[in-house]
Amino acid sequence: MKIESLKFEGVTFTHEGQDPIVQNVEFDFPMNEILWVKAEEGAGKSSLLQILAGLQIPQSGKYLINGENVCDMSFEEFLPYRLQIGYSFDYGGLINNRSLFDNLMLPLLYHKVVSPEEAKARVEGLLKEFGAEKFAHDRPAHVPGRIRKLTCLLRALVMRPQILLLDDPSVGLGQDSIYAFVDHVHRLRKEGHCKHVFISSYDEKFMNLFEYQIIHLDEGQLYFQAVDPEKRVVHL
């Protein structure tokens, strides 16, 4: 299944007892872009990414993927879309009673996306590329925080999705891991994966490693800001 459009039609989402994250939003998300989701602290960037991932259901309005409203879909109906979405949490999210290797293998084996041998080769390759192979068979609680964060990011990539949603990806990563991760995302995009990337981050240096466009989340509304790569101010 090819993801061709993502659209909000009158979407409103509120956490209980709080101000709305998005309120009656009409927004056609630009496709085939790396989108930097910017907002003030606590404005709801993570919630917005979770709505896009189908992990939060808006209270009203329609979230359309390829023109189909996914808000009304059951877990099983949404599954084909979900398998095309890679989501990485800002913290936590690894399955604690499984090793890092098993965490990465889980979606591949569960959905039988590739053969077990190919899944093993893919995961081992990823861990080797990021220098995390010596922690492969440790559980998340027994490895440094940097490796946990890295594994969480790699798990979002392991299925080679079309949509990649990264919540504060650079926080807690070492500089080497950041460069390796950005290179990996660029390579996947060249191979035709991760076409639509959404990144919420405060790290301008990290974001400047991408050619991004900006989405502002401000007072419950979304605004698109085109960024000309030629005129971009890069602070390295």
Add this chain to the structure above:
Amino acid sequence: MTSLLAQIDSLGRFVTKNVEYTVRVFLMVYLSLRAAILDKAQGFRQIVGVLSSQIYFTGWQALPLISVLALGVGSVMILQSLSNLTLLGGTQMIGSFLIVMILREAGPLLVALVVIARSGTAVASEIGNMRANREIEALESMGINPLSFIVFPRVVGGVLSVLGLAFYFNAIALIGGFLVTRFFQDMSLTFYTDSLMKAFAKEDVLIFFLKNGFSGMIIFVVSCYQGLSVKRSPHEVPQVTTQAVVNSIIFVVIFNLMVSALFYLNQLRSLGVV
């Protein structure tokens, strides 16, 4: 008048809250069953993996505790019933007495209490921690339904474990208890087993499966539900674990009482007493 209205209001809230809780728990059972059936990706191996570890932790690892408890309860019941029945001249009734006391009443309740204490708490806190650590959301983001991946195998594994433990408890209490009390009484094994076999009826099989099967279901469904009710923070985990224990005990005791009451009412009805 105001006080009466306040009491009615409070009663209404209590009833509504409990009805809502029960409906939510049943909804979770339905959804996890539905998810397990509809989940085409979840292979037999995945289910067996979680199921077997649940049976290992709930069933196998509880065997030493159940053995001690069964031997103790069995021995005490045999000694007490023997001493009292001998005084009344009804030693041949020992089989009926033990079947009623151990197999029908004490066994299901004690096994359920052990399982609540060991596994109900473990399941509620494990799932609660998974919730707080966002593992549940992570599973969803990977397209893995937590209800079919986490809840369903735990409930099925729990029910099978409780049935196995209850069978083991009854066997150890009735046979092991007799062997322990051989030091204090001189009843022959043949007389004892004959008395047990005569007392054993097909209703006992029904009661065994009904009480133990549903107790297992109640414990694991309630524990999973409480675990999943954690919102975000790890500080909620001990609270939901305590709630899981309290609710499981209340529901199991009420269920056991209802089955016993219905069974004995039916017996009285068939005898023409009521």
